Amino acid sequence: MDSTARSRVSSFDQTEINWDKLDKTKLYVVGAGLFTGVTVALYPVSVIKTRMQVASRDVAQKSAFSTFRNILKADGIPGLYRGFGTVITGAIPARIIFLTSLETTKAASLKMVEPFKFSEPVQAAIGNGIGGLLASLSSQAVFVPIDVVSQKLMVQGYSGFTKYNGGLDVARQILKSDGVRGLYRGFGLSVMTYSPSSAVWWASYGSSQRIIWRFLGHDGDHQETVPTQWKIACVQATGGIVAGAVASCITTPLDTIKTRLQVMDHDKQRQTARQVVKRLIADDGWKGFYRGLGPRFFSMSMWGTTMIVSYEYLKRLCAKTE
Incomplete structure (x- = not known):
């Protein structure tokens, strides 16, 4: 290995902790509590986004703030957390599957692309993208039923939708x-939505983070002092925002169609994805596919940024001592 390659490895080692260096038990236990807290903070944005995507034509023009205000007026704070218990119950096993698959696949993918001598951002995009794609695919079996119920x-009770007595009902x-x-x-649309979204998010995050490090002088051309934890967190947060922006713009149309299919009432005529598409175009034109884009962008950016900073902190917390 030449000196440049050694410098690159050194730069990566300063900011990343490999999967084999983690205490898995501690990671899962502490992570469950940490990500539950993140979900509590950001869950209302998911509720607002979903309401906007399924709204009938007469209320479809309302802004995210109007939707938020109407939820508070009708149901108070509990209205912003409808389905929360169901999500938390299913989220823990889904995240364990996702993170395990992500880290193991990402490590294997990065080794696979090493011989091609791509630039660091390209290698990171490929490795992280493949990891994100396969992690999402592996967790869909648990995630989709939770998504449908939540x-x-x-x-429920909004724009004529049926009311229920909790997730079990x-x-x-x-x-x-x-x-x-x-x-x-x-399920098919969920796979088509979340898997590419996960791939795009992780690819964008991995490559943008390295581009930022290069801009800050960590370009592998010479040794740098170890970055401060604050600097690392800021770079990771910025990468999360960039990833959320890219992924939300690309995948919102599929997410809107998927959401409409999943929330249809049982006693109403079943609709196919094609019929949902025709209805959206008839009601709002092509812009109908981007209903809830603002909340989705905010949700993906904030969730992704908070999640990745929390996850990277969790990895440092759970790193095995040499």
Whole structure:
């Protein structure tokens, strides 16, 4: 290995902790509490985004703030946390699957692309993108049923949607009406939405972070002093914002279609994805596919930024002592 390659490895080692260097038990236990706190803080944005995406034509023009105000007026603070219990219950196993798959796949992908001698940002984009894609695919089996149930709770009683007595009631009615496949309504679109979104997010995060480090002087051409924890956190947060912006713009149309399919009431005529698309175009034109873009961008940017800073902090906290 030449001196430049050694410098690059050194630069990466200053800011990244590999999966094999982590205490997995501590990571999962502490991570469960940490990510639950993040979900509590950002969950209302998901509720607002979902309400905007499924709104009937007569209320579709309302802004995110108007939607927020109407939720508070009708249901108070609890209205911003409809479906929260269901999400938390399913989120813990889903995140364990996601993070394990992400880190192991990312490490293997980075080794796979090393012989091609790509630039650091390109290597990071490929490795992180493949990791994000496969991690999302592996967690969909747990995530989709939780998504279906929680989104029905988010919109219950809104624009004519059915009211339920909690997540178990939603699951029971879905199973009674459609069987197990009802819990996986929109599964294909979920895979098409979240898997590319995860790939784009992690690819954008990995490459933008390295571009930022290069701009700050950590370009692998010479040794640098170890960055401060504050500097590392700022770079990671900036990378999260960039990743959220890119991913939300690319995947919002599919997310809108998926959400509409998943929240349809059982007693109403079933609609296909094609019918949902035609309805959106008839109501709002092509801009209908970007309903809730503002909250989705905010949610993905804030969630992604908070999540990645928390996760990177968690990795430092759970690093094995040599």
